[in-house]
Amino acid sequence: MPHRSQHLLSRRNLLQLTGATSLGALAGCTGQLPGSDDGARGREVSPRATVTAEPDTSVSLTAASGSIRPSPDTSTTNWMYEGQFPGPELRVQEGDVLSVELTNDLQEETTIHWHGVPVANPVDGVPNVTQDPVASGDTFTYTFRAEPAGTYFYHSHVGLQLDRGLLGPLIVEERDPHVEYDHEYVVVVDDYLPGEPELPSDGGMGGGGMGGGGGMMGDIRPPYEGLLINGRLPENPQTFDVTEGERIRFRFVNAGSATVFGVRIAGHEMTVTHADGRPVEPVDVDSFVFGAGERYDVVVEATNPGTWAVQADALDGNEPPASAVVEYESAGEGSPQRPSPASNQLRYRDLRAISSLDGVNGDPDRTFDLTLSRGRGQSYTWTIDGQAYPDADSLQIRPGEHVRIRMTNQSPVVHPMHLHGHFFQVGNAIKDTVIVPGHRGQVTIDFHADNPGRWLFHCHNLYHLDAGMARVVRYVE
Structure with a gap:
C-alpha cells in the first residue's frame, strides 16, 4: 500500500475543484418556477425518430x-x-x-x-x-x-x-480538432470488484478499511481489490510508448462504479482540451479530479525522456493507485518515476467551452431546486428531495425551455450527477456529468430542452443510483 502522502486528494481539494458555492453564483439565480406539478396532466411529447439511414x-x-x-x-x-x-x-x-x-x-x-x-x-x-x-x-x-x-x-x-x-x-x-497532436491513447480508469456486486442492504459492502467501509469521504464502498487502468492492476501496468518531441493526446474515462479519481502524469504537465467530450480553451494543470462518468482529454508534450508513471488515486478509498507507464523509446531499464504532489489542480472554473450551448441564456423558463441526501432509516437508500427512484415524481419540462437545476448535497458524500440525452452548462463549461460536493455543496446546471422523451437524471455512483438517487426528466405539452 502506498504511503498516505501519495494520495493527492482531500475534501478541501474537491471543494476547490468544484468551486462548490461559486457555481451557483456563476449560473445566476431566479425565483422558483413550477416544476413537476406544472403540466402533470400534460400530454407526453413523442421522442424524435431514430436514424433510418444505412449505417456507416x-x-x-x-x-x-x-x-x-x-x-x-x-x-x-x-x-x-x-x-x-x-x-x-x-x-x-x-x-x-x-x-x-x-x-x-x-x-x-x-x-x-x-x-x-x-x-x-x-x-x-x-x-x-x-x-x-x-x-x-x-x-x-x-x-x-x-x-x-x-x-x-x-x-x-x-x-x-x-x-x-x-x-x-x-x-x-473530430473532423477538425481544435488542438494539434501526433497520436493518442484511451485511458479507462476503473475500480476492480472480483465478486458479484451487492447493495449494503443485500448484505454487500460490509466492513471498513481496505476497499470497503468508510473511506476518506465517509461512504460505504464495495470491497474493491484494486484500481485499474485499461483493465490492468498496477502490478501489471500498460505501457504507452512515446517519442521525444511528440504531442500525445490522452482520453481519460472514469468508468468506475463508486470511485472519484485524481490523475497525475509524472514528469509532465497536462493541457486539458476537452471536458466530457466537449472542447474547452486549453488549460495547463498538473492534476485533475474526476467522478464516475466524467471524461477529460489532455495533451502532453513529450519533452522529458525517461520512464514515467500515470497514476490515478482514489479520493474515497485506500487502494493502491491505478497505474500505467509513459515510456520514451530512448529510455533505459528502470522503474517508472512517480508523480510529485499536485500543486496546480484543475478546477471547474478553469474550464471555458469553445462554443456556447444553444438555447441557454438569460433567465430560465423552469427551475428545479433539488436536495441530494441519504434516506432516513436503517435501509441503504439515497434520495432526491426525499424520494427514492423508481417511486419518485418525474421532473416535467416543455420542449424549447431553458431549464435550470440547482442541487444542494445534504450528505457528506460526493455525487457525480449525470443527465441523459443532453449537455448542460455549469459555470463556463459544457458537460454531461458534474460532481456535487458533500456537506451542503451546491451546483447549478442549465440545459436546453431540445431532445424530447423520458431521460434519466441520476448519480453515477452506481450504488447510489441503484439505491434510489435518480429522477426521470419527462417532456410534456
Missing part, C-alpha cells in the same frame, strides 16, 4: 460471462462484451451512423447506454424508461448518429452490471 459502421457486441486476468497472479469471472475487458473500443467519425447489435448471452436481462451521447430517446438504453430490457438469449439493435465528436463510453444500465465489467470506450473523432 456496424458492430456486434455479445454480453457474456468469461474470465479476466488483470495481473499475472489474479483472475476472476467477469461479464464482458466480446470477451474483452474493458469492452472493444468503438471508434467512428463525427456524423457517422453507428449500428450496434447487442446479443445477450447472460442469464439475466441487460441493455447498453451510450454515456454522454445525446441519442434519440428509444436507443438510450435505460430499462423500463426508454426500452424494455433485452432478455437472456435475445438481441437488440441500437442505431444512432454519432455526434458531436468526443470521448464517451458505453455500459450496461441494468442494476449493478456496470461493476461486473460491462463497459467500453466510444470515441467519436
